Amino acid sequence: MTATADSPVWPASAPDLSGASGAARPAIRLDGLTKRFGKDRGAPVLDGIDLEVAAGEFVCLLGASGCGKSTMLSLIAGLERPTTGTIEVAGPAGDPASASSAKPGHAALMFQEAALFPWLTASGNVELALRLRGFGRSARKAEAARLLQVVRLDGAADKRVHELSGGMRQRVALARALAQQADVLLMDEPFAALDAITRDVLHDELVSVWQRTGVAVLFVTHNVREAVRLGQRVVLMSSRPGRIARQWHVQIPQPRRIEDADVADLAREITSELHREIERHSTGKPGTENRSNESNSAGQEPVHV
Amino acid sequence: MSDPFAPTGPTGLAEPESAQSRSGGGRDEGFARLEAGLDALDAASRERVPWWRRTLRSALPPVVAILTILLIWDAVVWLKVKPAVVMPGPQDVWNALSSQWTPNDIGSAIYHSIYRGLLGFAVSIVIGTVIGLAIARFRFLRTAFGPILSGLQNLPSVAWVPIAIIWFGITPAAIYMVVLLGAIPSVAIGLVSGLDQVPPLYLRVGRNLGARGLNAVRFVLLPAALPGYVAGLKQGWAFAWRSLMAAELIAVSPALGPGIGQVMEFAREQINMPLAFGTIIIILLIGIGINQLIFAPLERRLLRTRGLTRS
Numbered sequence: 001m002t003a004t005a006d007s008p009v010w011p012a013s014a015p016d017l018s019g020a021s022g023a024a025r026p027a028i029r030l031d032g033l034t035k036r037f038g039k040d041r042g043a044p045v046l047d048g049i050d051l052e053v054a055a056g057e058f059v060c061l062l063g064a065s066g067c068g069k070s071t072m073l074s075l076i077a078g079l080e081r082p083t084t085g086t087i088e089v090a091g092p093a094g095d096p097a098s099a100s101s102a103k104p105g106h107a108a109l110m111f112q113e114a115a116l117f118p119w120l121t122a123s124g125n126v127e128l129a130l131r132l133r134g135f136g137r138s139a140r141k142a143e144a145a146r147l148l149q150v151v152r153l154d155g156a157a158d159k160r161v162h163e164l165s166g167g168m169r170q171r172v173a174l175a176r177a178l179a180q181q182a183d184v185l186l187m188d189e190p191f192a193a194l195d196a197i198t199r200d201v202l203h204d205e206l207v208s209v210w211q212r213t214g215v216a217v218l219f220v221t222h223n224v225r226e227a228v229r230l231g232q233r234v235v236l237m238s239s240r241p242g243r244i245a246r247q248w249h250v251q252i253p254q255p256r257r258i259e260d261a262d263v264a265d266l267a268r269e270i271t272s273e274l275h276r277e278i279e280r281h282s283t284g285k286p287g288t289e290n291r292s293n294e295s296n297s298a299g300q301e302p303v304h305v
Numbered sequence: 306m307s308d309p310f311a312p313t314g315p316t317g318l319a320e321p322e323s324a325q326s327r328s329g330g331g332r333d334e335g336f337a338r339l340e341a342g343l344d345a346l347d348a349a350s351r352e353r354v355p356w357w358r359r360t361l362r363s364a365l366p367p368v369v370a371i372l373t374i375l376l377i378w379d380a381v382v383w384l385k386v387k388p389a390v391v392m393p394g395p396q397d398v399w400n401a402l403s404s405q406w407t408p409n410d411i412g413s414a415i416y417h418s419i420y421r422g423l424l425g426f427a428v429s430i431v432i433g434t435v436i437g438l439a440i441a442r443f444r445f446l447r448t449a450f451g452p453i454l455s456g457l458q459n460l461p462s463v464a465w466v467p468i469a470i471i472w473f474g475i476t477p478a479a480i481y482m483v484v485l486l487g488a489i490p491s492v493a494i495g496l497v498s499g500l501d502q503v504p505p506l507y508l509r510v511g512r513n514l515g516a517r518g519l520n521a522v523r524f525v526l527l528p529a530a531l532p533g534y535v536a537g538l539k540q541g542w543a544f545a546w547r548s549l550m551a552a553e554l555i556a557v558s559p560a561l562g563p564g565i566g567q568v569m570e571f572a573r574e575q576i577n578m579p580l581a582f583g584t585i586i587i588i589l590l591i592g593i594g595i596n597q598l599i600f601a602p603l604e605r606r607l608l609r610t611r612g613l614t615r616s
Contacts, residue, residue, distance in 0.1 A: 077513055109513045115506045118611040119528045128524060132515040152340055162612020165347030180514065198347070201340055208333075 025090055027184045027216030028053040028076060028107070033085035035071055044083065045071050047241035055090060055183065058210055058217045060231030062224060062270065064278050068242030069220040073186045076218070077109040090183045090216075107184035108177035112192050114169035116161045122172045123148060123157035129179035147175040150209060167198035171205065178213065187219045191226070200258060203229055207254055224274065225267045229258045234270060238277045245277055393579040398586065401579035405568075411587070414563040418549065419591060421477070421564070425484030426545040432485065433492025433541060440493065441500040451497075454490050462487030462544065463551035475558040480549065487548030488541040495537010499530035532607050539600040546592050565591075 033049040045068040053059050061069045074080045076087055089107050116125045123144045130140035148154050151171035156164060164172065170190055177185055191199045207230060210217055221227050227234045231250055238245040248270060252262045354362075375395050382394035393401075405411050440447045440454070465483045473479035503526060511525035527534075553566020561567070565588060572580035607613075 079509055079512060106515075109510075111506065111510070113506060115504075115510045117507065117510075117525070117528065119531070119607075129514045132520060132524070152337060153344075156344070160610055160612060165344065167347060168344055176514070198343060201336075201343055204336055205340070208336075 025055060026052045026088075027055045027057065027090045028218060029086075029088040030072075030076075031086045031088075033072070033075065033087060034083050035068065035075060035080070036083045043241040045242055046075075046082075047243050049085070049242070049244060051235065051244060053184070053216050053218055056214045056216055057233065058207075058231050059219065059233045059235060060227035061218060061220045061235050061237060062222075062227045062274065063237035063242070063245075064222075064239050064274065066239040066242070067237040068239075069237055070188050072242070073109065073188050073218065073220060076184070077107050077186055079109075106180065106182045107186050108180040108182040110170075110173050110177050110185070110187045110190045112189045114161075114166070114173040116169055116172055116176070118161045121158050121160055122153060122164065122168075125161070125172055126176045126179050129176045133180065143179070144175075147178050148172070150178065150212075151175045151205065165198070166194050167202055170194065170202060174206070174209065178209070178215075183216060185215045185217045187217060189221055190219075192222065199226075203258065204255070206230065211254070224271045225258050225263060228252075228263045228267045228270065229256055234266075236270060236273060236277065239281065246273060390576075391578055393582055397579040398582045401577065402583040402587075405580065405583075410563075411568060414565050414568045415587065415591070417563050418553065418565040421480060421484070421553075422542075422546050422549045422591075425481050425549065426488055426542055428481070429485050429488035429492055429541055429545060430538065433489040433537075434496055436489065437493035437496030437500075437537075441497045447497075454493055457486065458490035458494060458544075461551075462548040463555070466552055466555045469552070470556055475556045475561060477561065479556055480552040480561070483552040484545050484548045488545035491541040491544050492537050495540060496530065496534045499533020499537065500526065502533055503529040532604075532611070532613070535600070535604055535607060539596070539604070542595060542600065543592065546588075546595070550588055 028051070030049050030051045033046055033051075034044050035046040036044040045066075049072065061072065063069050071080070075082050076089060091106065116122075117128065120128060123141075126144040126147050127135075127140045130143055135143060145154060145157060148157050151174050153168060153171055153175065156168060156172075161169060161172075173190070191202050194202065203226070206217075217230075219227070219230060228250055233247060233249050235247045236245045237243065248266065250266060252260065252266070256263055378395055382389070382392055386392065389397075402411065436450075436454070440450060462483050465486050466479075469479040469482040473482065507525055507529050508521065511521050516524050550566050550569075553561075553564040554569055555566075557567050557570045565584060569581060569584045572578075572584060
């Protein structure tokens, strides 16, 4: 990334540099977040979630089906409303002018499908995000080119979506998400549909973009190793109702590899915990009656070294 | 974050980056090569076909088809299945057309019919689009008028001709009424189905990107619905054209001026079979021509840019 060496790729959140106000401000704060669908009967999808993601932190959200992790992202992105509880998302930090003009608390969202618009080119997709943020024609052309360079797709700017591979599409989607300049990037299993080789490469890409931009990432996955490979913190959720069961701080230094022994060890530990969470559902008891938090010592967060 | 896109940002984030690239330069380069290799392997290659081969590929089959039809037609005439008076050959039809082909006769009729067809179709697009948007947007309207609209599409619009003539007399208004009633349902239904087929994910993405209200319609909803809409327009044109022919054939009056339908009616009165056949061919050719000149390229482009068809 020589071209961007002298210019910040995306100085979205740099709390330690932007002043005193930003330092204490988390990127995301969820307080007693509960979500039920339909009538207020049955178990809620999410039940009393308290979670804080620090500015610039990379958090992986892990859980079996039905733990409400995708719902949580939709809520944080503002696509759905919580039943109870509050959601705070950091807006552009440190600058009162932009904080008042731009929508505060905006989080960029990426899906398992790239969901690029097929009537636009790769560059056009990124430009649309910029246009909707009020960029003029020439500014957004230049900016889109720069963002595509960040994900190493400057050669594919004029390609149509169907001419791109699955991995390239997700990188364009990443560039489009970066174009939103949010302090928070929400990713809903963005690599789940990719082949293993591509996924491995995109792990490197994502970590590199994260390190350069300082954006906070909340990354939802089913894949334990992926979570350990990427996250600074792995949050395990229980299913039905969705609650935070346990979390781990991952202190393996980046760059990590998915095949590293450290990664495998921690993944094994988390997997057995995940299996215990899933097995609770085989008894047929409603999940509300035995919270795993009470049965094991998840209150203190085990730290992996 | 005063101006995040300034060439040298205020936050100094460039610092850690350069540090990183210094420490991991070799690794970075290898990674870039790995990724470029993957891209090259995965991406669909765009095959280039020379223009003359493309033209040949698309023009040859129709030419073969036309020649085949002419041959069979000639053979049927030569075998005298029907008397020559009622079953003219291609040569007779050609002679009839070329002898009548003066600006005052067929030429003027063609001009007037195409003009009426296109004008009626244009008005149908406007009205049909408004109706389609309303029905797609409001559940009540859809439930109330959706079935009626589908019914109207099935109703042969020639059935409206008697009513139109009684209401408006033999005037252009009567003809336009029939054309509009023929074309509007197709346009509206095409738009509704186009809008219905927009993946909900696009709307969620659009909202996350900040497209709300009119922006969502303009940048996400309409482009996404375009293929269905164009299919509706194409069918709308077909209905407009055939409704026009039906109306012109029945509503004949000097006050209306010339039209292809009137030529047909004239041929019937004169029992001029070569001219009647010739008129059929003209109606066909205009229908095919508008389709090939306007809708086929439009549709091809739409589908190709979205990767919904091979080259």
